[in-house]
Amino acid sequence: MAGPAIPERLVWTIDQLDVRPTDRLLEIGCGRGIAVSLICDRLTTGSITAIDRSPVAIKAAQARNRDHIAAGRAAFHALALADTNFAKSGFDKIFAVNVNVFWTDGTRALAAVRNMLAPPGVLHLVYQPPTARQLTTLTGKLAPALARSGFSVDEPLVVEGGTPLLCISGRIPMTAPDRRQT
Numbered sequence: 001m002a003g004p005a006i007p008e009r010l011v012w013t014i015d016q017l018d019v020r021p022t023d024r025l026l027e028i029g030c031g032r033g034i035a036v037s038l039i040c041d042r043l044t045t046g047s048i049t050a051i052d053r054s055p056v057a058i059k060a061a062q063a064r065n066r067d068h069i070a071a072g073r074a075a076f077h078a079l080a081l082a083d084t085n086f087a088k089s090g091f092d093k094i095f096a097v098n099v100n101v102f103w104t105d106g107t108r109a110l111a112a113v114r115n116m117l118a119p120p121g122v123l124h125l126v127y128q129p130p131t132a133r134q135l136t137t138l139t140g141k142l143a144p145a146l147a148r149s150g151f152s153v154d155e156p157l158v159v160e161g162g163t164p165l166l167c168i169s170g171r172i173p174m175t176a177p178d179r180r181q182t
């Protein structure tokens, strides 16, 4: 018997991530770990770490991804973003789907993410709000917040429809070479 359908927002999110087999990814607010299980199927030597502040969600995500954890492709932590202590520049791609902290406490959250991304790393923030009007509000908050935090911001991607989808992506620029004479 077929299992429950994969939510459209997660399939779309994974399309935006352009997962490479060697990527090191972090998902913030992974819920039950559905996106992680889809991403692991695309990894070879890469890996994904996922956090959620809800221990109940992490337990469900671990149960869903038992084989990927055993293979060393996935790791889960019951942690809020503000409590993480991952290595500087430890990830190539970071993403979050329907996680509010980026507009409720954007400055702190984006500084933490920037520290964890290795240049030219990318952060993808995906939202599926109930109305199209909220897309505009979210874009108006998130795009300037990303720019203020040192990200180069892509043109927002929108899929309109009954429940619209928004992806805002910010990239860490490669550091310009130091041309000063010594």
Ligand SMILES: C[S@@+](CC[C@H](N)C(=O)[O-])C[C@H]1O[C@@H](n2cnc3c(N)ncnc32)[C@H](O)[C@@H]1O
Pocket (backbone or CB within 6 Å): 009, 028, 029, 030, 031, 032, 051, 052, 053, 054, 057, 079, 080, 081, 082, 096, 097, 098, 099, 100, 101
């Ligand atoms: C609306 S759910 C979305 C779950 C999943 N991303 C999805 O789209 O199915 C938001 C999730 O983010 C988690 N969350 C919210 N704020 C968080 C934070 N600051 N750090 C880590 N997880 C957080 C919540 O516990 C919840 O599981």
